[in-house]
Amino acid sequence: MESENSVSHPALSRTVLELPPSGIRRFFDIAAAMQDVVSLGVGEPDFATPWSIREAAIYSIERGQTTYTSNYGLLELRRAISKHLMRLYEVEYNPDTEILVTVGVSEALDLAMRSILDPGDEVIVPEPSYVSYKPCISLAGGQPVVVETKAEDGFAVTVEALEKHCSKKTKAIILGYPSNPTGGCMSAEQLQKIVDFARLKNLFLISDEIYDRLVYEGTHCCVASLPGAYERTLVLNGFSKAYAMTGWRVGYACGPAALISAMMKIHAYTMLCAPTAGQKAALEALNHAENSVREMLEQYNQRRLLIVNGFNEMGLSCHIPKGAFYAFPSIASSGLSSEAFAEKLLYDQRVAVVPGTAFGAAGSSFIRCSYATSLSNINLALERIAVFLAKIRC
Amino acid sequence: MINLSLMISEPTDEILSILSRDARVTAEQIAKMTGRELKEVKAAIEAYEKSGVIKRYKAIIDWEKAGVEKVLAFIDVQVAPAREVGFDKVAFRISRFPEVMSVWLVSGTHDLRVLVQGDNLRELGRFVAEKLSTIEGIRATETHFMMRRYKEDNDLFVDSDEDNRLLVTP
Numbered sequence: 001m002e003s004e005n006s007v008s009h010p011a012l013s014r015t016v017l018e019l020p021p022s023g024i025r026r027f028f029d030i031a032a033a034m035q036d037v038v039s040l041g042v043g044e045p046d047f048a049t050p051w052s053i054r055e056a057a058i059y060s061i062e063r064g065q066t067t068y069t070s071n072y073g074l075l076e077l078r079r080a081i082s083k084h085l086m087r088l089y090e091v092e093y094n095p096d097t098e099i100l101v102t103v104g105v106s107e108a109l110d111l112a113m114r115s116i117l118d119p120g121d122e123v124i125v126p127e128p129s130y131v132s133y134k135p136c137i138s139l140a141g142g143q144p145v146v147v148e149t150k151a152e153d154g155f156a157v158t159v160e161a162l163e164k165h166c167s168k169k170t171k172a173i174i175l176g177y178p179s180n181p182t183g184g185c186m187s188a189e190q191l192q193k194i195v196d197f198a199r200l201k202n203l204f205l206i207s208d209e210i211y212d213r214l215v216y217e218g219t220h221c222c223v224a225s226l227p228g229a230y231e232r233t234l235v236l237n238g239f240s241k242a243y244a245m246t247g248w249r250v251g252y253a254c255g256p257a258a259l260i261s262a263m264m265k266i267h268a269y270t271m272l273c274a275p276t277a278g279q280k281a282a283l284e285a286l287n288h289a290e291n292s293v294r295e296m297l298e299q300y301n302q303r304r305l306l307i308v309n310g311f312n313e314m315g316l317s318c319h320i321p322k323g324a325f326y327a328f329p330s331i332a333s334s335g336l337s338s339e340a341f342a343e344k345l346l347y348d349q350r351v352a353v354v355p356g357t358a359f360g361a362a363g364s365s366f367i368r369c370s371y372a373t374s375l376s377n378i379n380l381a382l383e384r385i386a387v388f389l390a391k392i393r394c
Numbered sequence: 395m396i397n398l399s400l401m402i403s404e405p406t407d408e409i410l411s412i413l414s415r416d417a418r419v420t421a422e423q424i425a426k427m428t429g430r431e432l433k434e435v436k437a438a439i440e441a442y443e444k445s446g447v448i449k450r451y452k453a454i455i456d457w458e459k460a461g462v463e464k465v466l467a468f469i470d471v472q473v474a475p476a477r478e479v480g481f482d483k484v485a486f487r488i489s490r491f492p493e494v495m496s497v498w499l500v501s502g503t504h505d506l507r508v509l510v511q512g513d514n515l516r517e518l519g520r521f522v523a524e525k526l527s528t529i530e531g532i533r534a535t536e537t538h539f540m541m542r543r544y545k546e547d548n549d550l551f552v553d554s555d556e557d558n559r560l561l562v563t564p
Binding site: 022024027028031032037039041042043044046130131132180298302303305306309310352354358373375379 | 411412423
């Protein structure tokens with residue numbers, strides 16, 4: 001941690017000093033120092049990027065396509081994104097003005113917050129949810145307002161809950177479905193109510209749909225495709241999860257031209273453009289990787305059923321995650337807090353999971369277990385967790 | 395709008411695709427992985443085995459790594475097709491030799507492509523000269539010895555990187 005009373009240089013920004021470090025960081029440090037750890041803590045696919053995608057990027061580098069692209073991103077890629085979203089969700093985005101290629105959804109989220117917030121503006125964040133939402137709001141001068149979601153609702157956010165937390169200062173609601181960490185999804189009907197609420201209160205909807213292709217039950221609903229949503233919705237998506245491309249750092253934002261143009265202004269000053277080889281790879285992903293997506297989806301689904309079954313068998317109640325690649329079992333029956341559970345499990349059985357509190361206070365009786373790992377790892381982890389539970393229960 | 399509901403293979407194919415990736419996954423595991431009854435999965439596997447859809451289970455072995463010398467050769471064979479049976483008679487005959495791993499009928503300048511395995515070059519040479527070329531109906535052979543294996547049956551034979559993801563990430 002940086003020290004505020006350092007004598008060697010001037011003090012750092014108070015905003016940054018006050019920003020809490022990620023709850024995941026601490027677990028990483030402990031786990032990294034241990035041997036023979038089975039990790040269910042990884043938030044990225046265990047597959048390598050499909051070869052045809054990697055090959056396309058290598059080819060582009062060979063041909064010397066190593067310059068900047070348009071600030072908005074390669075037009076060819078934006079056109080492919082536009083076609084892709086039309087094909088999947090019948091939502092129409094103009095590739096010239098309504099799509100911005102970013103350095104992952106992470107950058108897109110940051111740009112969005114900086115583009116819509118003035119100091120003191122509030123943004124509603126349903127929790128448990130991804131670790132970056134609140135910090136991005138704070139760094140943009142906004143105020144995160146947490147709305148807790150519950151396992152019995154499948155971690156969907158409800159209008160009743162929003163009502164209680166909406167104020168005159170509320171500017172936007174962040175939606176992250178399919179959800180990291182819960183695997184929860186929201187149906188079109190559920191989302192429509194949120195859209196109607198946002199219209200009534202004149203709010204932006206920032207919808208992080210990075211796990212849209214990893215849905216195992218029902219179909220994914222793109223928020224922007226709902227009646228009344230388009231003009232106030234920013235869809236964030238990318239290539240990391242569906243195409244196993246986390247390290248390439250390519251994502252995109254789609255929304256009303258004025259918002260995209262504002263985001264592009266910041267992006268042009270701070271990032272200039274997303275990596276060119278990555279954009280070429282992303283183009284190949286959209287054009288020729290559908291079979292790979294399907295194959296990975298099938299394997300994730302088998303692991304999902306296996307791990308959820310395993311948790312329920314050992315008495316950790318686990319709601320059925322309909323999307324993403326996380327199980328989010330409740331560890332309430334163990335009598336331990338999620339932090340203590342995760343820490344003891346790591347030291348005692350060398351299984352790394354992420355305590356639910358890393359994703360907000362609403363996650364305090366849960367652990368996040370990623371099944372983006374091999375079947376043998378899942379089996380080994382389940383065995384070790386069962387041994388751990390037997391120990392603490394007697 | 396296209397239907398996105400779980401574009402996943404039929405349940406019957408799913409058992410096969412799991413076993414083709416790893417034949418040691420148990421019926422119990424498969425039942426859990428596919429959300430089906432154990433009885434049902436066991437019955438399906440048995441039916442596959444009986445009907446020959448699943449021919450048998452074996453391990454993929456890197457013999458070189460095991461220190462066992464094996465010589466492989468691809469032999470292209472030109473055949474004079476026979477009345478009524480075409481290439482079948484010769485192909486079946488070739489297939490019965492234990493040295494022969496695979497036999498395919500192919501298009502192009504040759505008719506059959508034969509994969510042969512032996513303990514050493516001399517043994518394989520003798521097989522081609524004494525057994526294969528002398529079969530009635532075989533007009534010519536062309537033998538290609540395998541020098542290095544890169545990938546076989548979807549398994550890479552080059553050492554790949556281990557899982558180098560960080561242990562815990564958001």
